[in-house]
Amino acid sequence: MTPVIEMKGLRMRYGSEGPYVLNGIDLSVTPGSIIGYIGPNGAGKSTTVKIMLGMVQDYEGDVLIFGENIRENPVAYKRRIGYVPEAAVLYDSLSGFEYLRFIGDLYDMEADDITAKGEQLFELFGIGDALHHRISSYSKGMKQKLMIIASLIHNPDILFFDEPISGLDANSVMIFKALMQQLARQGKTIFYSSHIMEVVEKISHRIVVLHQGQVVADGSFEMLQEKNHEGTLQEVFNQLTGFHSHEAIAASFAQVVTGNTAAAGTVPEGGMLK
Numbered sequence: 028m029t030p031v032i033e034m035k036g037l038r039m040r041y042g043s044e045g046p047y048v049l050n051g052i053d054l055s056v057t058p059g060s061i062i063g064y065i066g067p068n069g070a071g072k073s074t075t076v077k078i079m080l081g082m083v084q085d086y087e088g089d090v091l092i093f094g095e096n097i098r099e100n101p102v103a104y105k106r107r108i109g110y111v112p113e114a115a116v117l118y119d120s121l122s123g124f125e126y127l128r129f130i131g132d133l134y135d136m137e138a139d140d141i142t143a144k145g146e147q148l149f150e151l152f153g154i155g156d157a158l159h160h161r162i163s164s165y166s167k168g169m170k171q172k173l174m175i176i177a178s179l180i181h182n183p184d185i186l187f188f189d190e191p192i193s194g195l196d197a198n199s200v201m202i203f204k205a206l207m208q209q210l211a212r213q214g215k216t217i218f219y220s221s222h223i224m225e226v227v228e229k230i231s232h233r234i235v236v237l238h239q240g241q242v243v244a245d246g247s248f249e250m251l252q253e254k255n256h257e258g259t260l261q262e263v264f265n266q267l268t269g270f271h272s273h274e275a276i277a278a279s280f281a282q283v284v285t286g287n288t289a290a291a292g293t294v295p296e297g298g299m300l301k
């Protein structure tokens with residue numbers, strides 16, 4: 028099957044003097060898959076996604092999306108991708124509906140189509156009453172639902188989700204997980220970045236672990252489990268990133284906060300970074 032996303036020797040540093048935050052990533056993704064893209068804070072996940080979205084250009088190596096090099100064809104592919112960023116930037120003075128119309132216009136959608144889809148998707152997510160209310164009056168979860176709807180309204184073929192369920196209630200999380208499975212079954216490709224290991228473990232067809240700008244594991248959850256002789260994805264993740272000192276760090280953290288030396292743990296030099 029022709030890959031929908033390809034990264035070849037992807038390297039990146041912010042500024043000409045800075046350290047490389049991506050150190051040669053090679054990845055090929057086929058359509059219809061859910062890729063769990065995980066790694067510790069600062070591993071380079073958002074940087075990779077921003078490169079694919081065309082938000083960062085100073086990279087080395089090549090990125091092909093829908094078979095086209097995004098350096099040479101930086102515009103057309105964007106019509107076919109959707110994105111839920113980690114931190115939503117929403118225009119608070121607009122209503123949810125106005126925001127969707129703004130996004131729909133960017134994708135040259137028909138006004139009737141935006142209205143019909145907006146009404147139905149708001150209703151399905153249980154926030155139908157809020158469609159014409161100002162975003163400033165939305166709760167965190169409602170804003171997140173709006174971001175999810177906005178990322179999907181133009182029926183994209185690739186979706187980049189960065190912590191998309193943050194703030195969603197348990198029922199909405201169930202809807203969202205089932206929705207991802209259904210979209211993947213219809214051939215959409217989902218790049219899913221999250222620190223919630225239980226969800227990544229359950230929904231991903233393939234898990235890519237990034238550590239210090241390099242891919243340190245790539246395969247189905249079962250393959251990762253087998254290779255690392257560990258149980259849950261959380262345990263596999265700890266092993267791959269060489270992290271075993273959460274109790275000691277927590278104890279020392281508590282000691283610093285409370286001043287109670289009895290609880291102090293033995294933290295490895297460098298804290299979390301071993």
Ligand SMILES: Nc1ncnc2c1ncn2[C@@H]1O[C@H](COP(=O)(O)OP(=O)(O)OP(=O)(O)O)[C@@H](O)[C@H]1O
Nearest residue numbers: 041045048066067068069070071072073074075113
């Ligand atoms: N605009 C920037 N300028 C300079 N350095 C940056 C910039 N954005 C990210 N970095 C650095 O690049 C590295 C990778 O950051 P990135 O945001 O890609 O990590 P991440 O894996 O998404 O982390 P998190 O899980 O915390 O979101 C980090 O060392 C970060 O400090």
